[in-house]
Amino acid sequence: MPAFLSRRKLIMAGGMALAACAPLAHAQAPAALDGGPLTLVVGYAPGGSTDRIARLIAERLGPKLGVQVSVENRPGEGGRLAAKEVKRAPAGQNVLMLGNPAVMVVAPLVFKDAGYDPDKDFVPVSQVSSYDFALAVGQKLQLDRAMFLVGRLWAHPEEAVFGVPATGSLPHFFGLMVGDALSVQPQIKGYGGSAPLAADLSGGSLPIAIDTLDSLYPQHVAGKIRILATSGKKRASFAPNIPIFREAGMKIDADGWNTFFAPSSMAPARVQLLANSIRDVMKDPGLQKAADALFITPVVSNAAETAQMLKAYRAQWEPVVRRSGFQP
Template sequence: MPQRLELAPPAFNRRKILIHTAAAGALAAGVGVPRWARAQSGPMRIVVGYPPGGGTDRAARLVADRLQQLLKRTVIVENRVGAGGRLAAQQLVNTPPDQTVLLLANPAVMSVSPLIYKDLKYDVQKDYVPVAAVTDYDFGVAVGSALPVKEVQHMLAWIRANPTKANAGVPGTGSLPHFFSLMLSYMAQVNIEVVGYRGSAPLITDLIGGQIPLAFDTLDSLLPQHEGGKLRILATSGLKRSPFSPTVPTFKEQGLPLSAVGWNTFFAPSTTPRATVELLSKAVFQIMSEPETRAKFTAAKMVPVAMTQAQTEASFKAFNTQWTPVIRRSGFKPES
């Protein structure tokens, strides 16, 4: 039986911020754009470490379109693909202060990688500043026909009764769903054998086919087959039910005090002038508070989040406080 891990409670509730700051969006209306900001030469860049068409890329382009209007300045989205998003973060270190650039990144790049890669070419704490949150997303645990349970507690009972069969698929070792599965196993004091796949598609195929009984993944990856009746999502990881799966209860509703979300957040190189960081934070806050923008994100199956720069920084620290003990306890080391 694994030793119980006392997880630090999240110090910042992103979903509450989403509600409160959206209601306060009018406070950010009419963000003043200083003359120096309008006069800066060259386009502003938003860098994404993933290919065009993915969720992070879509989020970046939705913000870029509106940011260009708000700042009256050309905003270009660049896709710098490589090393699971780390290449983009590495290349923006020591950006000249007269260049305006933002990195739209997720926890894999800014929170997990610093803990598992010894030769990382960037130091998040020294090289980057959190600017503004954009979206967050839930995780889920799902079962296929091989495990006919309907509740989390029934799933845990089955795991305890069948320790040699308790294999759980994840869309990649070292991924957030991988560490979320460990977070659950440590909290519930159960042993789960994690099976890593190369992405969500083969994972879900094996879950539906009965090759594995359980799967942990992001909610958006699991939802289409759940809606099609080919798998069953037992729980989602937010403090509240996801607007995209309102009939699926949270872990907390089912007696397991577990809540965790992933995110997409803008970071600026630490060489960026403070005035520029404040301007961009206020601008993105206004954009993410606007009903039209929020509707576009919702239509794209993304949960929009509006946070001030201080809230974004506090949320980032709270995320690291919650996840770091899990990642370190796992002892995970990447193959390359």
């Protein structure tokens, strides 16, 4: 904003010669956000993929909007605490929540009262990233192709024990999708997070695991585990040597996402301004390179495209969650 104000002073003091340049100066100026600083709320502790992409965006969004942009971590209740706080934000407050499917799709289905309604209390602003799920095996199985695992599980269905970072998580429900695709009934074994899951997998006490690709990939690179397939429609840019499920003959693809949501109290014009600004920031090659280095797949999306994505996503995942009968 200071640069923008100084530019205006030069134009006002200039006279006719500088006045002719005013349209160019106006076109280059950042979009002004009224109402003070912008807070990006993350419902998880610092360091995770949601937190990392939020901070990459905040660094670049502030100069574009001409206001200070900060990230606030409000962990608790699997991200639901942040959602309940943001939904109560007054109309004039500049606050967005960076939400994921666990908060905005799964929780409202499995809790009798999640404390918020994703449709009534929030407005989708812009999707900023997507992430794949991965199927991995430990060294004990000595398998290097997904088709070999499929054959083994058909011959020994009792071995279909899938470790996931937590019951009720997206990897949990994706594991059920994999089971349907393989025509096996998997036993889901929940852990207290990705770290203990990876430790058991690499240590040999767990033969099969399903988690997000970015969580398992470092262990794969280190040679401690082997990722057999990922869930994307195409191979991840940072993991080009790992095939997708469809390449392994399994007709299944799914992903997760991080999307900004505004409280429904926010004025539509302000929502649109933020959506456009975030979309422009996501086009930055520097941000895209930084995200790739963090095993994050950036997404450039406007408000309408984000709303359409959410509609399709719910149509894919809600039946899986409901059929599971999962109760927290």
